Amino acid sequence: MNKVLIIDASSSDCRIMAALLTKAGYDPVTVSDFDAAKEEVAKLPPGAVVVSAMNFPDGTATKLINWQRQEGLNFPTIAVVDNINAIDVIDIMRGDGVIDVIQRRGIDRQLLETVSHYARPENIVLQLDNTLIPRGSKQFKDIENSIADIAATNANCIIFGECGTGKEQIARQIYLKSSRTQKPLIVVEAGGAALVGKHAPDSERSEIYDRIEGYFREAKGGTIIVKNIQLLTFERQSVLLHILEQEHPDVRIICTANATLLKMVAEETFRDNLFFMLRQTSITVPPLRETTEDISDIADYLLSKYARKKQQPKKRLDASAIKALKLHPWPGNIRELKDTVLFAAFHVNGDTISENNLKFDDAKPDIAEDLTHRNPKAEKERILKAFNRAGTWGGAAKLLGISERALYKLRKKHGINPDAESGS
Template sequence: ITVIEAGGAELVGLHDPKSDRNEMYNRIKSYFQNAAGGTIILKNIQLLNFEKQSVFLHILSEEHPDVRMICTANGTLMKMLAEEDFRDNLFYMLRQSGITVPPLREMTEDIPDIADYLLAIYAHKTSQTRKRLDASAIKALKLYPWPGNIRELKDTILMAAFHADGDTISADDLVFSDIQPETAEDLTHRNPKAEKDRIIRAYIRAGTWRGAAKLLNVSEKTLIQLRKKHHINPDGEIEA
């Protein structure tokens, strides 16, 4: 398996100066040659510039290399397609089948299992007793919005395991980054349940509805209307 970071310096491959092809083509082609009969994982394809997109398209459509390609991308790729910053013919060629991975903040029920797995790996690598999360830690982990998704969760868990006294990790052992955009709780998803959950979570985090409005990047008047829409009372509870 060959792993390539589309926006990284390692996307240079090998160049044959005797070739009549341009250098970019030769460097990308070398990845396919080295991975013949195997798999190339191209991470963050939204970071490919237009020249690299054209080279990948030519190789895949004209030369049909014996390579399976698995690509990853974030949500900006669809915007790039709409704005014609990413070649749609390359996109549809690569997207024979797609897997959508929801952000961690929408899959909070998975957090305890993921955290437990990370703690098991940490214990194995450090030859220490496996640490556990108590109820307060699990609650804090579920309430945090995780703008950095799994990578941020991993860093948070491993730091807590390193600093925690004893074999139990509590909420006090967790350190969340305060260097986050004010729109971390922005209501960018219009799924009613997700919207309602974000409103309640923002209120819990901020402690006041004024603070919640700032976290959600909406006016207090708009937040009042949203609370009425979802039947959320002044205490942050759902009314029947």
């Protein structure tokens, strides 16, 4: 396994990063101060990666990089930054020697993808390509139909869904099936260092304006995919809105977002006029826990890809493993399923994966808020569906990603008795 050294004073963020990396097949080590970091860097094997906060007790990422150079070491260092703009990112990468950056608020979306670019050699890390994984559920068939309908137009689109549901693959399929497929495709991350275009020093416009407009010039006639549009700062929102309103670029914009974006529009932290310009049409991708009939198809697809990569016989899931996979709530959706299945495939002796070979991570984000923001009828139906799947209220709470206490309050709210019968 590839070693990844995490240096951060935040114990909670260290735990989150370590859990994500472990799930993906890496071997993380966490430290919180400069002396411990030096000690661990000296022990890192070839192919390791360092993920470091910009500042931590008694040191900085820059100080650690300079120490590495003095010691003849050159492990790639990825910096975790807080609320930083594109111009500052350039300064960090030029002056401080980091090889890449991730936003602290985007750790769950950016960490694994960024680390995978620099960790060598790869073991069980398997990156999904841009094709759609074959799935048989009605919900996914409806999404495939929506892709074809939207691709036939030039409408901007927002693809809504939780982390790991395959939103970017859907966005790329819209591009590939459209008339713009022979023109450029540019993919940018709204909350990360990737949103850095070119700037003309003699320009009378702001540097941020020049950099964002540069993407439209490069993508003329084609498509820009903006990942995690909810992470776009208010300044960048204003620039993007001005470009769309005043310059009318010949570019289709496809955005990915989670439910936070709708809340931001309601709270006026995301500009509503920009939102409606970007959401001329939309697709909502259901979480994996609501399309459990797809789990076997997805797992089989992943195991086939893994077998080809490792040049070994394909492993299979037995009935106990499939049942366990269908009962897990999957807060990380397809991405988490991939990591779970491939971790089991890597470690199992033989060609059959059973329930005992599956390792589920108990450290997961709280998705109770997402549940309680649904309309009452949908909320009640989801509670009853979870109980019917699990057979117990404790199992239902696990599927919903909430505590049994929180589920009890929701049952009381909807008049659902212990036998899952509704009094209303």
